[in-house]
Amino acid sequence: MNEAFDLEQLLIDPVVSALAKAEETAWFAAKPVNTAVGIEDSGINPAITEDARARFRRFAPWFAERFADTRPTHGILESPLVGIPDLQAELGDRYGKALPGKLWLKRDDLLPVSGSIKARGGIHEVLQVAERIVIDAGLMSATDDARVLDRPEVREMLSGHGIAVGSTGNLGLSIGIVASELGFNATVHMSMDARAWKKDLLRSRGVTVVEHAGNFSDAVAAGRRTAEEDPSVWFVDDESSLSLFAGYSAAGARLAGQLASLEVTVDERHPLFVYLPCGVGGGPGGVTFGLKQAFGDAVHCIFVEPVSSPCMSLGVRTSLHDAISVADIGLDGLTAADGLAVGRPSRLVGEHLQQLIDGYVTVTDERMKACVGLLHDVEGIDVEPSAAAGFPGPWQVLANKTYLTAFGLDDAALANATHIVWSTGGSMVPADEMAGYVAEGQGLAGKVSWR
Template sequence: MEMDLTLYQDIIESLQSRKQIVWLNPKKTNEIKIDSSLIDDAEDRFNRFAPYFEEVFPETKIHNGRVESELQLIPEMQMELSILGKLYLKRDDALPISGSIKARGGIHEVLFVAEKIALEHEVVSKKDNYAIFATDAIRPLLRNYTIVVGSTGNLGLSIGIMSAILGFNVRVHMSHDAKDWKKELLRKMGVTVVEHSVDFSLAVDKGRAEASLDPTYYFIDDENSKQLFAGYAVAGRRLKQQLREQGVEISQSHPLYVYIPCGVGGGPGGVTYGLKESFGENVHCYFVEPTESPCMLLGMATGLHDQIAVNDIGLTNRTIADGLAVGRPSSFVGKQMEPLLEGIMTISDEQLCKYVRKLYKAEQIILEPSAAAGFIGPQNLKKNIHDPDATHIVWATGGSMVPKEEQANYI
């Protein structure tokens, strides 16, 4: 597609320089319009499936069948980065089942599909105990259906694991960025992994095309799915409860700053949506993207959204942060974020590795490089935010399922 990019020359040149930058969203407004019913529906579905999770995934019993992660104060890392206020790590790297933020959205959409099929075939009602999904009363039915998804890694992992355990057939189209250990883990669970020598968007296209040929195939669309988005959004409400339990006040005089790694946008977009519902103008959300893959920044800054890709301006979309290696953003999420998002930052691969090492040295926590992206947020803002009453949350997005030898390589 021919595009006249001269209107956006300044921001494009900044991105082409591959320097770490901070872009502030000029379309952010004080008028927050959130469709709470979207989050209500997802939260209710998670609650209905809680007995199933307790039955199949014993690690969820500590949260009464919730797929939830810890909010951890990290004082040693705070000292390392010289941050005022309080610094927390949202441990979605340790979410049950698939060890990444994708366990929220990906698992929610698989539950949505399983429930829809079961309700249509009248083998369950919403009043039933959903532990029935762990029995042969429903699994044979779900074996007649196939879940299809395109992924750089972690979404495929969460959808593949959840779908296979429920009884679905699963086909995961992986882009060239996906780590080998993620592919092998899926194959061990009986998932069909289709490898492509192309980037994320083309892998998604391949999955979408395959699913369109068979009515028993269900395609989970990481670029445009409202069910993924809704699953992520539940996190905002749950974070409100976690902060309350830790005695943390969030108000105009005690603001909250949240920094979330961003790939195609679904995860960080959904989380931001839920946070804005919970905290309104008292929360300030930032996305962080690799300098070679700043697709959401490029799409939002130009207003072109999914009509422009990082390759169009000469960037490679190649980064150590495999989960963030996305060249074209979600149009759905970008437009949802226009009135809500504070800004977007970029980070180099070198800096990602430095934060992985710093966090391990300070707190003995190992993250995937992509999951450490958020630490550049409070570092970038500390010159402007001299507020001892502020709370900063770096959202960790993956890491606990990484094999030990791979973790050693990260360090």
């Protein structure tokens, strides 16, 4: 991450210049890349996705016994997909442009155990680490029911191991909750952006929370040092972990099943657009990888970031990836979207997956908050600000005629389009804090400029 660059030269690019001014931006790939080519060029083996799905199935009986909110799905961790036609109409009126096709919300804010998208990746890595330790000790085989992990001798062994992670909040919640339930000594290094209630919840479960005055990267670095100093500690690296990535990627096949059950067609003439809030990039990157396996060229993935922390957009646009930080272009990285408050992107995602990502959008905190208020008012759904980042995305797609033409997305295809905003968290937010988000958003909805 010490690669030199000429900032003045970078700022000649109008997109980079706009990012540096904390302006809302949208830019898209110049032309499509065949999915098979993109996956091959990524260097990531698609087999990791099915491996993750199989692991989640093996652990389903364990989850059903240990977490009551997983019992209705017999231990499978999944979220609903719901139509939001009233918000589609409301936003169409505000933007002055009706959105053709249908708008849906993927409610990872309702994922069991930890109430966020991080339940996919973070939990998967904890499960994989637990399996590896116990299998290596000869106390479990790769095909065993995961409930063997509840045996006293297994729990005693796991208690001699630690798991550490650096987090702005939701990843730490997911990892801390499940790691502590398995008997690990869990430590979560949290940045200044993390909410107090998340720290309190982790501590109530016996997780060690280490608070840092710095940002996400500082918390990650501290967690990494902990693991380096103690060989019994496994560090979950949100910046480069393939295990996290694999857990997120399992969402692709799950979404394909949900859309099929709703008789939603996805193909070249019925395109699927998915709008993914992006922090360091592991979550949206993994989901994109899974979606591309499930839908191929018919799916179009758009990453959405706060204007103050557009690390992935900046890294990909400049081709510097994790060699450049938002601080290098004068941004403070401060945002109400705490899960997206990341200064430096994942090279794993930005460099290896960029051919599979269609575009990058940035939005202001005020617009995210306004969308929280509108979602509450017209659909009766409450999410945290970061989970609302994707709502402006469809209108940014409609406005970019160059992108639509390059990808062969004509009016007929758009009329058949399915747009999915991925809601990444919110169900565990305390009621008083959520009420504050909603009230602030309601107040901003009439003040934000929509056109």
